[in-house]
Amino acid sequence: MSSKSKVKTQSFMIEGASCASCVSKIEKALASVEGVTGVEMNFAQRTVTIDGDVNSHSLIHSVTDIGYNATPMNSGSEQDALAEKAQADEAHYNNLMRNMVIALGLGIPLMLYGLFIGDMSVNTSNQRIGWAIVGLVTLSVMIGTGKHFYIGAWQSFKHHSANMDTLIALGTGTAWAYSMLVILVPNLLPEMARHVYFEASAMIIGLINLGLAFEVKARGRTSEAIKRLIGLQPNTARVVRNGEEEDVDIAQVQLNDIVRVRPGEKIPVDGELTDGQSTVDESMLTGEPMPISKTVGDKVVAGSINKTGSMLFSATHVGKDTTLSHIINMVKKAQNSKPSIGRLADVISGYFVPIVMILAVITGLAWLNFGPQPAIAYAITAMTTVLIIACPCALGLATPMSVMVGIGKAAEAGVLIRNGEALQSASKITTMLLDKTGTITQGQPEVTDISTFEQRQESCVMALVASLESQSEHPLAQAIVGYAKQRDYPLNAVTKFDAITGKGVTGYLNGEHLLFGNEALMHQFGIDVSVAVEQAGTLANDAKTPMYFAVDQKLSALIAVSDPIKSDSLAAIKRLQNKGIHLVMLTGDNEATAKAVAKRVGIDDYIAQVMPQDKVEEVIKRQKHGEVVGMTGDGINDAPALAQADVGFAIGTGTDVAIESADVTLMRGSLHGLADALAISQATITNIKQNLVGAFMYNVAGIPIAAGVLFPFFGILLNPVVAGAAMALSSLTVVSNANRLRFFKVNKSA
Amino acid sequence: MLFINLLGALLIAAIVWWFWLYTPKRAQSTSNQIKILVNNGVYQPSNITVSAGTKITLDFDRQDPAPCAETVIFPQLDLSLALKMGQSNRIELPALSEGQYDFHCQMQMYKGKLIAE
Ligand SMILES: [Cu+2]
Numbered sequence: 001m002s003s004k005s006k007v008k009t010q011s012f013m014i015e016g017a018s019c020a021s022c023v024s025k026i027e028k029a030l031a032s033v034e035g036v037t038g039v040e041m042n043f044a045q046r047t048v049t050i051d052g053d054v055n056s057h058s059l060i061h062s063v064t065d066i067g068y069n070a071t072p073m074n075s076g077s078e079q080d081a082l083a084e085k086a087q088a089d090e091a092h093y094n095n096l097m098r099n100m101v102i103a104l105g106l107g108i109p110l111m112l113y114g115l116f117i118g119d120m121s122v123n124t125s126n127q128r129i130g131w132a133i134v135g136l137v138t139l140s141v142m143i144g145t146g147k148h149f150y151i152g153a154w155q156s157f158k159h160h161s162a163n164m165d166t167l168i169a170l171g172t173g174t175a176w177a178y179s180m181l182v183i184l185v186p187n188l189l190p191e192m193a194r195h196v197y198f199e200a201s202a203m204i205i206g207l208i209n210l211g212l213a214f215e216v217k218a219r220g221r222t223s224e225a226i227k228r229l230i231g232l233q234p235n236t237a238r239v240v241r242n243g244e245e246e247d248v249d250i251a252q253v254q255l256n257d258i259v260r261v262r263p264g265e266k267i268p269v270d271g272e273l274t275d276g277q278s279t280v281d282e283s284m285l286t287g288e289p290m291p292i293s294k295t296v297g298d299k300v301v302a303g304s305i306n307k308t309g310s311m312l313f314s315a316t317h318v319g320k321d322t323t324l325s326h327i328i329n330m331v332k333k334a335q336n337s338k339p340s341i342g343r344l345a346d347v348i349s350g351y352f353v354p355i356v357m358i359l360a361v362i363t364g365l366a367w368l369n370f371g372p373q374p375a376i377a378y379a380i381t382a383m384t385t386v387l388i389i390a391c392p393c394a395l396g397l398a399t400p401m402s403v404m405v406g407i408g409k410a411a412e413a414g415v416l417i418r419n420g421e422a423l424q425s426a427s428k429i430t431t432m433l434l435d436k437t438g439t440i441t442q443g444q445p446e447v448t449d450i451s452t453f454e455q456r457q458e459s460c461v462m463a464l465v466a467s468l469e470s471q472s473e474h475p476l477a478q479a480i481v482g483y484a485k486q487r488d489y490p491l492n493a494v495t496k497f498d499a500i501t502g503k504g505v506t507g508y509l510n511g512e513h514l515l516f517g518n519e520a521l522m523h524q525f526g527i528d529v530s531v532a533v534e535q536a537g538t539l540a541n542d543a544k545t546p547m548y549f550a551v552d553q554k555l556s557a558l559i560a561v562s563d564p565i566k567s568d569s570l571a572a573i574k575r576l577q578n579k580g581i582h583l584v585m586l587t588g589d590n591e592a593t594a595k596a597v598a599k600r601v602g603i604d605d606y607i608a609q610v611m612p613q614d615k616v617e618e619v620i621k622r623q624k625h626g627e628v629v630g631m632t633g634d635g636i637n638d639a640p641a642l643a644q645a646d647v648g649f650a651i652g653t654g655t656d657v658a659i660e661s662a663d664v665t666l667m668r669g670s671l672h673g674l675a676d677a678l679a680i681s682q683a684t685i686t687n688i689k690q691n692l693v694g695a696f697m698y699n700v701a702g703i704p705i706a707a708g709v710l711f712p713f714f715g716i717l718l719n720p721v722v723a724g725a726a727m728a729l730s731s732l733t734v735v736s737n738a739n740r741l742r743f744f745k746v747n748k749s750a
Numbered sequence: 751m752l753f754i755n756l757l758g759a760l761l762i763a764a765i766v767w768w769f770w771l772y773t774p775k776r777a778q779s780t781s782n783q784i785k786i787l788v789n790n791g792v793y794q795p796s797n798i799t800v801s802a803g804t805k806i807t808l809d810f811d812r813q814d815p816a817p818c819a820e821t822v823i824f825p826q827l828d829l830s831l832a833l834k835m836g837q838s839n840r841i842e843l844p845a846l847s848e849g850q851y852d853f854h855c856q857m858q859m860y861k862g863k864l865i866a867e
Binding site for chain 1: 751754755758761762765766768769770772789790791792796814815816817820828830832834835836837838840856859861
């Protein structure tokens, strides 16, 4: 992703430019910045465009220096921003690694010398001079490679707060200051305690730089999900303008532009197909593995891949409004929010550092009062070790790292989790309410059975029924009309159309009286349906809705319509039940249909004929019983229940209102997404807990050992260098455990 | 020895006072646009009084490359912003009702608060 070769263009909004004469002033100031090759200001819009490979910071400065304000406009694409961030991360990583090499380059030889060659005590004046030189070298290395710790410690101290930097600065500072004291005024200390600890200071700085470098690398990796999502969007689009096709920058695509996509290309913006047909692979957005066929009128989304045919579509959402942009923003935002399980750690880390400082003082006093000789040497070692081993960085990393990976992982599976809290709650769900229509079933009723009871042919009957139903607004009517249209049956105008609420419809066509509706309608008009009653019962038990058709007072046909169950609903429901979640199906349908569907998919608990407000009541009722309630739905009427539930899951193919109200969006229209979401959420929470336990254990067990509680019994006292290494290791443990989540595979059968 | 123990006790008292008991001075903002420097482990200013009921714009100038400084989160407002290195990053806050609003980095090493009055 090298942008070096092409000329970089940046745009800024200018504030405070009130007159046209400001323009030349601003342009001049900007042109004087080194590297700028072109400046153009649009006074009417108060914007300025700058060409040249210049850092935006210096440009802004040049404008603020002359009294105006410049704010960068969405300069460049997300990809550029990402590349910039990757570059900054890389530079920071290299810097940390360099610091590590320098500090360990001093620390390791010193440590080896102390261990194998001589001891690090100061007795003769020659030793004093030698060690003084080493001390000064150590100081310069400490400042050169660990300056940021000392400045950070001082800054936060001034602000009455303390952090990791405070502990590092105190720990290494104590070790160094004590050593210098030994060199400068050895007589002040007992002979046994005249020992220097320069190697500890250098080693600790080096190891902590190493730990931070690990962290930078690991964080880069956790944002991979976002990187992949952003990478889905192509940089250019082929737009038809003035009858010609031209490649334009993705940012230039306007609403209602006609865009051409050829086979194998990525779809650049959201749109609606206007010409051609193809199959489109939406798996990276929805997790749905099968390519979906698209014809004129179908919607396509940015980021999916056009497989087979060339097509034209009109842009319906561009720029920041595309589904892909929304997904990216949602994942970004979610990754920055923390579940409450992480807040505990935050509260603790707020009090943690001052407590550790107090513990260090107590440790020092204890050694001075009760410790063996040389008490002061022991006291210094123990204090330094306590400060270093208590660095809370692993604790601070524990939650955000896992949340970032977990939410990214979910996004890859087509599950968008709105925030860290939802991620946590999802793992605790005990009861899941499932809306039937559109969630368990496809939500689009189809004609499934036709039986005729007279001479007329089936096609002729259906043409009549469809003509009648084309006037109706009932959802089932769409199924009938759709059936007829698919087969090109002629639809004719019906006269004297009448809808009889709750029963059916009537009308006249070619002088014949048509009736279409349920048994009640037939009874009302005195039509004998005895020949079909048994069959109607069987259909009803099969989750189908039987309807009678009569012509001129005689039964003509029995037609069944049903909303087919999604092919994978059964398997997904098994997966949920295997997790021990109690499933409840909600539907506005009648008892018989509800019972039949519930039985088919293996749900014992169902509630038929629920009104939208009943759904909310149902959620509240179960919450009052102490259940953690999840709600899954797709319609506008599910929205209140989705919002009320502990976690609301919206089917992404459903309405926007439902998606807005939900905490989790399942991009794929399948209930497998729900099971995946729960599995990922559980895996993430487990991972966070492992991290927290690991990080706490390390601090909780490490501090007493560092303070020397084992010394009276076993003679064990930690070396400060070991504490530094342990600290780098604990960060490494946490980040690698969090990254382990990336390899988590959702088990489709369990 | 008594002297050293006394010194230690004083030191502990000083730590408790400095980090927990002391209430820091607040920066009173005169405009609705506040610049905050992000560097060396602290936000400057970090304790800001703003007027309630007006929209506020914060400009975070990030000068610290540590990954910790990368994100600023407003937990009560459900807002977060990724801070780009070496430049001013703007976030617009809705009009705040009276109260305290924290902002911090992901690990809460950087901490600050807005007090809307
Ligand atoms: Cu932090």
